Amino acid sequence: MERRQLEYFVAIVEHGSFTHAARALRVAQPSLSRAIGKLERELGVALFHRVGRNAVLSNAGELMVERARLVLRDLDALRAAARTVGEGAVGRVDVAATSSSALEPVISIVAELRERHPGVLVSTSSALSAAEVAAMVVQGRCEVGVCGSAERPVGPGLLAHHLRDEEFLLVAPPGTRRGDDATVSRDDLRDMRFVVTKPATATRALYDRFASSVPGLSIAAEVGDRSVVLPMVLRGIGASLMPDGWGELARRAGAEVHRFSPAESLPQWLLHRTGPITPATQAFLDTTLASAED
Structure with a gap:
């Protein structure tokens, strides 16, 4: 199994079809189809049902997609850790946030990160609720989440830190x-x-x-x-x-x-999952928690 195959698999899930995924990845669709076909043969299962022009996940594909996202996150963490030597924290951190949390504290954290770690790029994704934020982090769609919730958000492998009320x-x-x-x-x-x-x-x-x-x-x-x-x-x-x-x-x-x-x-919470994280993510976490203590 190759990283490229997992990237293609996740892209098809997120874009809904082989055609749209190939366009987003800027690869030829036949190349993408061959890579997925090879992956399906290696696994011995079909990952998608082709319905018209759309690709619908099979049962096996549904079981695999969350793990595929997490594997890609872990590989990114390893690569970023190697780049960090001599450069400081660099790379991208994907943050899921509800609208109020995206305004504060995320905006203030981004501003502070630009001063302390100019090599870190923060990309935010909006969520309607704290439950959606937690799901995005658990599923590997984002590395960090910020949200408000009356109860501490929970999920498999999820860590939650109270920031403020x-x-x-x-x-x-x-x-x-x-x-x-x-x-x-x-x-x-x-x-x-x-x-x-x-x-x-x-x-x-x-x-x-x-x-x-x-x-x-x-x-x-x-x-x-x-x-x-x-x-x-x-x-x-x-x-x-x-x-x-x-x-x-x-x-x-x-x-x-x-x-x-x-x-x-x-209560407002900072969420991330257990396991390897990128230096960029660690910089975001450290900056957010330090601000919460001030």
Whole structure:
């Protein structure tokens, strides 16, 4: 079994067909097909069912894909470790993050890494929930994850470090008057209309808890793309609940931003799997944990 075969196999899974995988890898499709055919003969099983122009994983392929990703990650770790001698941390680290965690602390970590380890490239992938972040790390799709979750994320071979408690804020249209100048209580939310994300996000779960106990709460808009929440708030469509990483941006944009009293918060976690990791990943972990201790 060769590394190239595993790379081709994973690419077909991620792109959905031999044609799209060959285009992404910039190789001739016949070469890719021959490599996969050779791998299937070596293993004695079919890895894909060809359905029209698409490639659907067989049962054997489904069992193999997660291990293939992890093997490729481990090979990258070995290669990067050799390059590190005399060069410092170099290479790429793939980070899965929910939207609020991608804003903070990931942005601050990237900025600090650029100062300390200019040879490290951070590539982020978005996830809807903490469970999705954990799955992406366990499956080898990313090396590191950052997310908010009430419970410590768990998974086979997964390590979780508590970073901080992320605080939720009320972000309301300009001119909205609720509570005092700095804080609001749950009762202050009576009869407010909200822009919410679709179910499964931490902010939606918080809104649903409020809606079950605060009279008159209603949904003005439900969005799948969380980047449009703040623009909708600024246009007066409704208020929203946002993690504290959005606070500064929302204030600068002109929104009314209030903390809750008592505070509404959610633990934020740094995730990675056990086993070999690249020097670039180690640099990301060390920088993130050092920032959490400050």
